[in-house]
Amino acid sequence: METQPVPRTSPVPFLRRLPTLLSLLALLALALTGALLTAPAAGAAEIRGEDTVVVAADEVVDDDLYVTGGDVVVDGTVRGDLLVAGGTVTINGTVEGDLMAAAQTVVIEGTVGDDARVASQVLLLGEGARVTDDLVTAGYSIETRPGAEIGGDVLLGAYQAQLAGTVEGDVTAGAAALALAGAIGGDVQADVGSADEVGAAWAPTTGVAVPRVDPGLTLTDGARLDGDLSYRSGTEATIAPGAEIAGQVDYEQVVVEDEAVAPAGPLALLIDGLRLFVTLFLVGLLALWLMPRATRGAAGVLRARPWLSLGWGALAVAGTAVALFAVLVVAVLLAIALGWLTLGGLAAAVVTTGVVLDLVLVLVLVLAVALLAPVVVSFTAGGLLLRDRDPARFGKRVLALALGLLIYVLLRAVPFLGAVVALLVALFGVGALVVWAWDAARRGRARRRADRDDHPGAPGAAAAGDPRHTGTWAGTAGSVGRGPAGPGHGAPAGPPRWGPPSEQPAQGRPGPGLSPQDHPQGPRSPQGPRAQGSSPAPPEGSSHPTRPPWSGEDPGRRLPPEPPR
Template identity: 35%
Template sequence: MFRSRLRSNLWATRRSLLKFLGLVLAIFALGTTLVGAANVPQNATIEAKKIVNEDVYLRAKTVAIEGTVGGTAAIAAQRITINGTVEDDAYLAAETVTVNGTIGGDAVIIARQVRINGEVSGDAIAIAQTVVANGKVGGDLRLVGEVLLLDERAEIGEDVAGLGESLESRVGSRVGRNMMFGGARALLAGTVQRNAIASAGAVALHGIFDGNVQIGVGNRSFLTIPFLPEPAIAPPNVPDGLAVADSAQIGGNFTYRSPETAKLGKKAWIAGSTVREPLESESKVTGVPVNPARAFWRQLQRFATLALVGSLLVGLKPHWAQSLARTVRDRPVASLGWGAATILAVGGIAIAIAFVAFVLAVLFGYTLRGLVLPVLGVGMVANLALLVAFGIFVSFVPQIAMSYWGGRVLVQNFKPEWSARNWISLCVGLVLFVAIAAIPVLGQIFSATIICLGLGALFLSQRKGRQRGLQSDSLSERRDRLEVLPAIAAEGTSEPESVVRNS
């Protein structure tokens, strides 16, 4: 139940990606249309009693909304202050963003410093070096940054998801549903009305958690980004490891993974059970046996997932899956080599995209500052699309194609009358694949080999298809020339006859 809730919450982040893409497109439009202006306005202000009953697109060095915007607001500036009301969504990009007023829809913000003191009726997404939430967010709050803070008056209606160097929730802050965080350190002293999940190098629990608490603690590691200025607020001081203070109250179960036993305060109240799960490295060293039922269930889930996706793939594109399998059968060494090369190539392309986007952003930072955010956004979206597409392919297609081929060979040898049923061949092959992949060490090598074979077979099949296309084009051109030559010859012989008659 706990993990199913987590999956549903993480699946809900798809809206966050769409909102972020909307911000990138909005800022790109602002940058490309206004960056070429001779003089960027110093100030742009919507005065206190003014009502603008339409969408607003602004770019200036300083933007202040004191009045009311009746639609969507898309703003790019060095400093943005919203003291009034934006009745719809707000897309904001600046050095500093301060929301003291009200945003009636969702807020998507990219900045160095973000402070939400007012109210956001929908979801709030902030990507910044420091993010301070000290107001009300009606929906989800999703944060990415170096220092993340839920201050004393923060009230979040639904979930909080954070990724960064540190997260601190102070006494008085309230999260209406679940809290999730991944980073280096976390100090949680506020109230979480459902479950809390955190993975960090140092975690301290001081607050009230009405549901379950699941914590993973490992070695603390910091990512130092060169030339990054000091954050506007200092991160919390959290000792290494996991500590539960006397003031902590946990209404459900407390489950944690840590190299050391958690430090539990004598007055800390935990309604459910307290379970320390061993780390993976500890299981290998101490020889703690893996739960057979859990391992079997995990492999059963893997089989069901591959069978569902495989039935769609084999049902819609059976010849494509067979083509990949034949390529592996005919050219196994080449498929393996080209598969490994493809993995390296995709990694190199991802690094190249990030490097080019970074270099262009630095160059535009000194020349065309309005294009910095669009370039970074397009680079991030391109890398995200590349890695997601590659990950989906690697997770399903090679395993399904190889399992289908292997199952077909087995069925043809033992039950030839069943070979016409593709789903039987697929299921037989998947059972064999999942069984081998579950073997420690050998299964990992086997899975990696299957992935390389599938990628290489795809590359060789595509190259062979292009070569056939070129050959067909050359044959058609040759046929056209053969058809044209008799016509030219006929024209050449008819011309002298006409000349003789005329003479």
């Protein structure tokens, strides 16, 4: 088939009929992410990460190889598995184990000794490509050229796929446009679009020529099927006279419901993307203005602990779903019990409360997943791209948010990959918010405890032995007027010294010119006035427990009360 530019129109409605396949593809992307996450813990593996990573033709990697980079080229031999994430991945050499790749473009011209699992916009298997076992792939365009060999089964989900090579096993496909032009040793099961319901999706710009495949199912003169052909579509397949099908042909027609006329093509993509960008940008501005600590704190958590955020995001979403069900079940059971007790009015109130609580949980989950999570992840990504992880100026924060949201909206526009990106962004963002909220609550509790310790006058601090909270207005000479860490704190002090004012302590002494005998209480005992049980309590609301509010004396000096007249 000729290679020519692909028109750009709206996504295809047939995707609604592929929930199982989409689930498998999402699991594939998550498996690739998890494999790259656990790579350093594998032990027997070599890790490389640069802008350009090249395995030379005479180089042999004896272990598994984990690679991240912009351009990755494997001309040599990898004795184990190859896990790669990058912009462009080219396999010209040999990978003796599995190939797991997530990239914009993946080109295989060499040999993969086991399975190949690829998530990319464009996947090309050249004339010399050889995949010994299964091929599982998702993306925009999947192409196997004549001479390419796949020793196992093929499971693909894409906008378009053209299989011109040899497949020894079965083919299971979900695509808007599928063309079979090679030999297939097993059965073919396909769910495809049709010309009246499918328009061309947004075509990625790569360095690889992307073929144009007509909507629906097409079998060319070079197609050879040793098994059965089973497909679902709005229109029958176009089967060339020279195509050979050894088994039966089973066609199930799908009736497409009429939908409201909406803009199509690039205009529809532009409007949807602009609407999403404006919505998230406004939400992000409000978040940076009204709750900057939460937004910046969650972004910091995401930068420092991304995988913890991912795990807590999955737990939060799953926990919310469980909580919704639990609240509903508890409300129903309580309503039944109250009804049995002839408390019908209270039962109705319980049910109403349960329904309202469920609605609140759903609203919080939707806002967090659809709005706050993309804002947090986009703000974090924009700061990393600007090389300023935590911008100090508000204008630069807005710029980081806009840049991150632009990338997010562009990725969301890619078929299949956009759904995976949305899922990962939701989990990462929700998890970062949960971790930040937990840390903030824990820090708040620690601050309150520290404040109580640093300020003995606060409620609950009397246990430290502060005489201001022991029911007396005067403490011992060694402890009164000092902080909690001062001498004599928490223990009775020795007998007070009486003498000239210049020789007396600065705190806990009687007024100038008074001797111990002139003191209205008499000489104090070592245990202080509390031991004598004769000291009155300080007046309520006084600013200092031992000094009247009208006195102008130094707070460290105590004045005894006037003797009775």
